[in-house]
Amino acid sequence: MQTDFAGKKVLITGGAGFIGSTLAQRLVECSAEVTVIDSLVPEYGGNRFNLQPVWERVRFNVSDVRDHFSFERLVEGQDMLFNLAGQTSHLDSMEDPFTDMEINCRAQLAILEVCRRVNPTMKIVFASTRQLYGKPAYLPVDEKHLLQPVDINGIHKMAGEWYHILYHRVYGLRTCSLRLTNTLGPRMRIKDARQTFVGVWLRSLVEGAPFEVWGGDQVRDFNDVEDVVDALLLCALSDLADGGIYNLGAHPPVSLRELAELMIEVHGSGTLVMREYPVARLKIDIGDYYADFGLIQSTLGWTPKVPLRKTLERTLAYFREHLEHYV
Amino acid sequence: MQTDFAGKKVLITGGAGFIGSTLAQRLVECSAEVTVIDSLVPEYGGNRFNLQPVWERVRFNVSDVRDHFSFERLVEGQDMLFNLAGQTSHLDSMEDPFTDMEINCRAQLAILEVCRRVNPTMKIVFASTRQLYGKPAYLPVDEKHLLQPVDINGIHKMAGEWYHILYHRVYGLRTCSLRLTNTLGPRMRIKDARQTFVGVWLRSLVEGAPFEVWGGDQVRDFNDVEDVVDALLLCALSDLADGGIYNLGAHPPVSLRELAELMIEVHGSGTLVMREYPVARLKIDIGDYYADFGLIQSTLGWTPKVPLRKTLERTLAYFREHLEHYV
Numbered sequence: 001m002q003t004d005f006a007g008k009k010v011l012i013t014g015g016a017g018f019i020g021s022t023l024a025q026r027l028v029e030c031s032a033e034v035t036v037i038d039s040l041v042p043e044y045g046g047n048r049f050n051l052q053p054v055w056e057r058v059r060f061n062v063s064d065v066r067d068h069f070s071f072e073r074l075v076e077g078q079d080m081l082f083n084l085a086g087q088t089s090h091l092d093s094m095e096d097p098f099t100d101m102e103i104n105c106r107a108q109l110a111i112l113e114v115c116r117r118v119n120p121t122m123k124i125v126f127a128s129t130r131q132l133y134g135k136p137a138y139l140p141v142d143e144k145h146l147l148q149p150v151d152i153n154g155i156h157k158m159a160g161e162w163y164h165i166l167y168h169r170v171y172g173l174r175t176c177s178l179r180l181t182n183t184l185g186p187r188m189r190i191k192d193a194r195q196t197f198v199g200v201w202l203r204s205l206v207e208g209a210p211f212e213v214w215g216g217d218q219v220r221d222f223n224d225v226e227d228v229v230d231a232l233l234l235c236a237l238s239d240l241a242d243g244g245i246y247n248l249g250a251h252p253p254v255s256l257r258e259l260a261e262l263m264i265e266v267h268g269s270g271t272l273v274m275r276e277y278p279v280a281r282l283k284i285d286i287g288d289y290y291a292d293f294g295l296i297q298s299t300l301g302w303t304p305k306v307p308l309r310k311t312l313e314r315t316l317a318y319f320r321e322h323l324e325h326y327v
Numbered sequence: 328m329q330t331d332f333a334g335k336k337v338l339i340t341g342g343a344g345f346i347g348s349t350l351a352q353r354l355v356e357c358s359a360e361v362t363v364i365d366s367l368v369p370e371y372g373g374n375r376f377n378l379q380p381v382w383e384r385v386r387f388n389v390s391d392v393r394d395h396f397s398f399e400r401l402v403e404g405q406d407m408l409f410n411l412a413g414q415t416s417h418l419d420s421m422e423d424p425f426t427d428m429e430i431n432c433r434a435q436l437a438i439l440e441v442c443r444r445v446n447p448t449m450k451i452v453f454a455s456t457r458q459l460y461g462k463p464a465y466l467p468v469d470e471k472h473l474l475q476p477v478d479i480n481g482i483h484k485m486a487g488e489w490y491h492i493l494y495h496r497v498y499g500l501r502t503c504s505l506r507l508t509n510t511l512g513p514r515m516r517i518k519d520a521r522q523t524f525v526g527v528w529l530r531s532l533v534e535g536a537p538f539e540v541w542g543g544d545q546v547r548d549f550n551d552v553e554d555v556v557d558a559l560l561l562c563a564l565s566d567l568a569d570g571g572i573y574n575l576g577a578h579p580p581v582s583l584r585e586l587a588e589l590m591i592e593v594h595g596s597g598t599l600v601m602r603e604y605p606v607a608r609l610k611i612d613i614g615d616y617y618a619d620f621g622l623i624q625s626t627l628g629w630t631p632k633v634p635l636r637k638t639l640e641r642t643l644a645y646f647r648e649h650l651e652h653y654v
Contacts, residue, residue, distance in 0.1 A: 094497070097436055105432060105486070109424055109479075147474060148489075150496065152436075155489045159432070162475075162482045169477065170421070170610050283497045 004237050005030035011078045013037045013065055013111070014046065014085035015058075018188040018195075019127065019180075021050035022225045023082055023232055028054045037074060037085070039064035044087060045189040049325040065107035068114065075111075075119050080236050083111060083164075084127045086157070089194040093153035104156035105163075112167045112175075124175040125235045128161040129154070130247070130289060132179065140253075140292035143179075143245055150286060161245070168243040176241040178231055181249050181291055184311050185225030186318035190326050198222075198259070203327060205263060206319045210271035214278060216257035221250045221290040224306035234300045241300060249291030250304045259308075266312045331564050332357035338405045340364045340392055340438070341373065341412035342385075345515040345522075346454065346507075348377035349552045350409060350559055355381045364401060364412070366391035371414060372516040376652040392434035399441050407450040407563050410438060410491075413484070416521040417458070420480035431483035432490075439494045439502075451502040452562045455488040456481075457574070459506065462613045467580075469619035470506070470572055477613060488572070495570040503568040505558055508576050508618055511638050512552030513645035517653050525549075525586070530654060532590060533646045537598035541605065543584035548577045548617040551633035561627045568627060576618030577631045586635075593639045 010027055014020040015036030027034045036058050038046040051058060063070050065085045075081065086104055087093065093100040108126075115122060133141050134148035149155045164175040182196060190199035197214075204211035231248055235241040254262075257274070264270035277285065296302045319326065337354050341347040342363030354361050363385050365373040378385060390397050392412045402408065413431055414420065420427035435453075442449060460468050461475035476482045491502040509523060517526035524541075531538035558575055562568040581589075584601070591597035604612065623629045646653065 097440070098433070101432060101436065105428060106425070109428065113424070144473065146471065148492075150493070152490075152493065155486050155493065158489070159482050159486045162485070163479075165475075166477070166479065166482065 001233055001237070002030050005032040005233070008032045008079045009077060010080045010082065011035045011037065011074060012082045012084060016040060016046040016048060016050050016060070017084065018045055018050070018185070019183060019225055019228055020082070020084045021187055022185065023229050024051060024058055025054050026229050026233070028057045035059040035061060035074065035078070037061050037063045037065070039085070043089070043092070043194060045195060047187070047325065049322070050187045065111060066102050068107070068110040071111060072114050072118055075114050075122070078119060078122055080123045080125070081115065082125050082232055082236070083108070086127070086160070087153065090131070090151045090153045092194065093151055093156070097152040100152050100156050104153065105159050108160040109163050112163050112173065115173060116167060116171050120171065120173060122174065123236050124164065124173060125232055126161060126164045126175060126177045128177045128179045128245070129157050130179050130181045130291060132158045132161065135286045136289055139288060140249070140290050141247070142292035143247055143295055150283070165243060165245065174242045176235050176244045176246070178235060179245065179247045179291070180223070180228060181289070182220055182222045183225050183228050184222050185315055188225070188315070190319060201260060201263060202315060202319055205267045205270045205316065206323050208269070210273050211260070212273045212275050213256055213260045214275050216255065216260070216274055218256050219253045219288040219290060220256065221253045222259070222308055222311070223248055223250050223304055224311040227304040227306055231296065231302045234302050238300050244299065246296035246299070247291040247293045248296065249293035250308070253290035254308065262309060263312055263316070266309060267316050328560055328564070329357050332359040332560070335359045335406045336404060337407045337409065338362045338364065338401060339409045339411060343367060343373035343375060343377050343387070344411065345372055345377070345512070346510060346552055346555055347409070347411045348514055349512060350556045351378060351385055352381050353556050353560070355384045362386040362388060362401065362405070364388050364390045364392070366412070370416070370419070370521060372522060374514070374652065376649070377514045392438060393429050395434070395437040395441065398438060399445055402441050402446050402449070405446060405449055407452070408442065409452050409559055409563070410435070411454045413454070413487070414480065417478045417480050419521065420478055420483070424479040427479050427483050431480065432486050435487040436490050439490050439500065442500060443494060443498050447498065447500060449501065450563050451491065451500060452559055453488060453491045453502060453504045455504045455506045455572070456484050457506050457508045457616060457618060459485045459488065463616055466615060467576070467617050467619035468574070470574055470622055477610070492570060492572065501569045503562050503571045503573070505562060506572065506574045506618070507550070507555060508616070509547055509549045510552050510555050511549050512642055515552070515642070517646060528587060528590060529642060529646055532594045532597045532643065533650050537600050538587070539600045539602050540583055540587045541602050543582065543601055545583050546580045546615040546617060547583065548580045549586070549635055549638070550575055550577050550631055551638040554631040554633055558623065558629045561629050565627055571626065573623035573626070574618040574620045575623065576620035577635070580617035581635065589636060590639055590643070593636060594643050
């Protein structure tokens with residue numbers, strides 16, 4: 001894979017965020033010419049520090065995907081677009097559904113319209129989410145599961161994903177969509193629970209504060225960010241992926257209680273407080289979830305490689321060293 | 328049913344359109360207090376003439392669902408909202424996806440936000456569409472079929488439907504969604520093929536011109552508008568329907584060639600020209616479609632009653648008399 005990206009011109013929206021910046025670093029290591037777009041809205045996860053190790057080797061462009069006028073110039077001449085920018089907070093989407101629509105619907109459609117017009121042969125990989133499935137009707141959840149989103153964010157991400165698929169089917173754009181599950185790793189957002197409760201747990205651990213686990217029996221799957229980057233890169237390289245939709249995931253699924261206990265063990269200390277799941281949030285809770293990721297395994301040969309313990313070790317070590325840039 | 332609506336305050340968006348105006352007339356016959364909202368954008372099907380028989384007995388308010396400032400005053404005090412306004416042209420949605428988004432996404436979300444704020448106990452029935460399913464993976468298509476829209480209109484209607492379902496699940500609004508298939512009857516839009524090719528066939532027949540059938544072997548199901556109105560009213564009356572999603576449909580499905588020939592037979596004359604299906608349109612064509620409508624049958628007791636021949640007789644008779652108001 002290393003050589004396949006050498007000299008390739010790559011654009012990453014949301015490239016200063018957790019996954020985007022990890023992807024940018026990997027692509028720089030592969031000698032790609034990387035342009036990062038990020039709005040640096042603090043709540044959405046963009047953080048200049050994430051790009052610090054490659055700051056001199058990426059072109060950084062402050063842009064919001066809602067500002068579509070600038071986008072055309074940035075898309076011209078690129079070989080690949082990793083379209084990772086998005087509003088990802090479920091609670092924010094319920095409080096301000098129209099902002100969520102602007103980012104996750106209108107901006108996505110505008111991006112695809114620009115690609116269609118100025119760069120129709122570029123490869124486009126879209127970061128979708130398991131949130132589209134809502135509360136699972138069966139486990140593990142495969143791509144044939146109905147989409148039944150339980151929040152506005154899920155509805156808009158569903159539309160965003162289908163714009164990508166539609167623009168492949170109708171206009172032949174080389175798009176594909178990865179439905180990400182919980183992703184963990186260095187550079188994730190830990191300031192608050194906007195993107196994931198695990199962020200708050202990590203922060204509390206590193207700050208030596210107790211943290212709350214709500215419920216605890218819910219089962220989830222967790223991917224290391226480097227495994228997610230592998231999947232993004234495989235999609236970008238494979239013509240087979242054009243028009244495809246793939247779950248990511250990991251075996252075995254773990255309960256939130258198990259995850260919390262493993263984090264404390266890996267960190268060497270920590271206090272968890274078990275709490276009942278808040279009734280007010282039950283309506284948008286999805287209960288247990290883990291994915292069947294057999295389709296991307298058989299089609300593209302992707303498989304998650306990093307064990308959860310290793311991910312937690314790397315992640316906790318990172319935040320022990322760089323906490324001040326993330327709180 | 329007649330008495331259940333007596334004195335009820337009912338709001339209909341898109342109430343000067345084909346289905347909305349037929350619903351308005353039925354509700355007036357049931358002694359409901361009907362307020363009709365319609366933007367009267369000619370391309371979308373709103374037509375004052377549709378309401379002519381009940382003009383003195385409905386309150387008509389020219390509003391576009393995109394003009395959300397006026398909506399709040401109109402929603403206050405209503406018992407029911409039939410939310411039928413929409414951009415329904417698949418081709419228009421591909422040419423101008425952002426307008427389609429404004430009408431089918433943003434306006435729907437704005438309507439639900441207003442309902443939640445000023446009238447959270449009102450019943451809300453949303454007109455969705457079989458277009459959400461895209462190209463069927465199996466027949467007949469039931470509500471468990473994946474949503475795989477093949478055009479922008481389908482993506483936005485999917486979002487619009489899910490806003491309704493979500494606002495039930497999270498906020499307890501009394502919403503439900505009917506996935507309509509092809510609906511036929513007096514007052515349908517026949518000026519061009521924006522809403523359905525059958526409109527153009529009807530117009531050509533009445534004007535004595537030949538009409539084209541593309542392909543001809545595709546199978547579809549057709550509902551009489553009065554049967555659709557029955558379903559809308561049943562949903563409005565039943566608490567069982569809250570949060571529900573139901574297909575409409577009719578047995579037996581018929582091929583487009585059979586439909587065309589039956590129309591000529593019923594009209595007493597006519598010339599059809601068979602043409603190959605245009606390659607450029609194949610990408611958004613869904614092939615054969617007919618619905619499994621067993622869920623609404625078993626849950627609400629709805630069943631289509633009007634035979635297709637009868638529908639065509641009534642429809643052709645209507646347009647022979649009133650053609651000048653529809654071309």
